[in-house]
Amino acid sequence: MRRLLPLLLLLALTLPAFAQENYWIALNYRVTFYGNGTALVETKLHPFSLDGRSLFGREDVERDLNSSVEGMLSYTLLMFSDNPKLLRYSSVSYTKVADEVVLCDVANTGVLTKLRGAYILSALVYLNTSSYIRFLNGTLFEVKVRDSFTSMDVRSWIDLIEFRFEGARLVNYRWEPPFARGPRNESSSALLWVNFNEQEAPDFYVFTLEAPEFRYAGIPAEVDAKIRSVNCSSGRLRVLIESTGSKSG
DSSP: OOSSOTTHHHHHHTSOTTOSOOEEEEEEEEEEEETTSEEEEEEEEEEEETTSOBOTTOHHHHHHHHTTHHHHHHHHHHTTOSOGGGOOEEEEEEEEEEEEEEEEOTTSSSOOEEEEEEEEEEEEEEGGGOTTEEEEETTEEEEEEEOHHHHHOTTOOOOEEEEEEEBSEEEEEEEESTTSOOOSEEOSSEEEEEOSSTTTSOSEEEEEEEOTTOOOOOOOOOOOEEEEEEEEETTEEEEEEEEOSSOOO
């Protein structure tokens, strides 16, 4: 794709018939790992016209983006699980921030342009419910962050993603496949990837982290069950549930 998000194909399809013009969406990700085993995922979006004009703040475009929040959240959850129903998350917010900056190769020349203003979708993910986590020992664990766009369409990818480490210590990192491009900027507290095509964009970003407050209890099992009885008495509700499958949990 030539933009900082193939999602704009999806958004273009959801535009009302009377929309005045189609537009692109520049999208950046920022993922912050904390010492308690959570990760804050911030999705920053900035709309612009096909000729490069910013559409930030335009009412019809804002309405369009607002209607796409649920779809954007699904991409966030797919970064950490192949079954989002089992992924625990909280603190979902959607805000408009005028002084935030989004980077994008607007002219498709390999040069990033700073776009002022962003619509930011934030969600706090509990890593102990991720299906891409591997417990090592003590407070040490490995977590993979998937490019959820590539997983949905091999012709698409995340063009810019920043990882920050606040309370969680970065011990090691790698990416899959190994022939993909590594980070443009790196330090002990942050890593930044900028990918201009599908060949250089990793499918997975893999981190070994030490988080002092992290406790891993395994992925909850999904079981088959039925409600046997329901009783309400003296303001208390009692529900008896019976497992009907072969799995326990």
